[in-house]
Amino acid sequence: MPERKQFVVIGLGRFGGSVCKELVNQGHEVLAMDTDEEKVNIYANIATHAVVANSTDESALKSLGIRNFDNVVVAIGDNIQASILTTLVLKEMGVKNVLVKAKNDYHHKVLEKIGADQIVHPEMDMGRRVAQQMSDEKVIDFIELSDEYSIVELIATAKIEGKTLIDLDIRAKYGVTILAIKKGDDINISPQPDYEICFGDLLIVIGHNKDIRRFEDIAM
Numbered sequence: 439m440p441e442r443k444q445f446v447v448i449g450l451g452r453f454g455g456s457v458c459k460e461l462v463n464q465g466h467e468v469l470a471m472d473t474d475e476e477k478v479n480i481y482a483n484i485a486t487h488a489v490v491a492n493s494t495d496e497s498a499l500k501s502l503g504i505r506n507f508d509n510v511v512v513a514i515g516d517n518i519q520a521s522i523l524t525t526l527v528l529k530e531m532g533v534k535n536v537l538v539k540a541k542n543d544y545h546h547k548v549l550e551k552i553g554a555d556q557i558v559h560p561e562m563d564m565g566r567r568v569a570q571q572m573s574d575e576k577v578i579d580f581i582e583l584s585d586e587y588s589i590v591e592l593i594a595t596a597k598i599e600g601k602t603l604i605d606l607d608i609r610a611k612y613g614v615t616i617l618a619i620k621k622g623d624d625i626n627i628s629p630q631p632d633y634e635i636c637f638g639d640l641l642i643v644i645g646h647n648k649d650i651r652r653f654e655d656i657a658m
């Protein structure tokens with residue numbers, strides 16, 4: 439069970455709302471905030487606390503004790519000015535980790551300059567994810583570690599069925615590493631070299647994107 443943490447989520451649109459629900463599901467305490475009373479009423483039953491407040495109002499944030507929270511999510515979308523001002527106030531108050539949803543590149547740049555700790559573009563990221571997944575049917579899921587490196591989940595095809603990791607000699611031939619193999623609900627961490635791959639196994643592979651693609655194209 440992860441350590442129980444305290445979060446503030448400002449802006450209860452689709453993104454902020456879903457962040458709030460998931461944090462609560464994960465067992466954390468969440469103070470949800472929005473200027474819209476209707477939204478706050480909905481989240482009153484979901485979040486630990488829900489308040490109607492304008493996050494650009496520094497005195498309101500102070501009276502809510504926001505400076506005592508280490509993690510704040512700013513999920514204000516359309517009102518870029520409010521998002522920027524809120525981030526600025528939070529960083530000036532000394533909040534350690536401020537994650538902000540950015541609407542566009544200009545917004546991102548300003549957020550970076552004023553000290554936002556994490557900046558996310560959920561629509562753009564999801565669009566890329568969906569496109570990458572749709573364009574490659576062998577990739578079941580992936581995590582981008584950087585622009586160049588990823589962890590991908592690949593489904594084992596008939597081409598490698600019955601082969602062992604020694605037969606495939608993956609690291610030497612392709613420069614990628616199999617971190618784990620999933621079979622249904624079972625996960626085999628650091629599979630042994632003599633592990634025999636079955637059709638439908640999910641191979642969790644880490645490496646340079648170029649090498650992963652080469653492995654997929656030639657071996658799978």
Ligand code: ATP
Nearest residue numbers: 449450451452453472473474492493514515516520
């Ligand atoms: P999503 O795509 O996540 O649904 P969005 O990007 O369209 O959202 P908005 O709907 O503009 O974003 O804003 C999200 C929420 O933030 C709204 O519920 C809005 O009332 C709230 N909000 C906007 N400004 C403030 C503010 N200054 N303080 C608190 N909440 C605010």
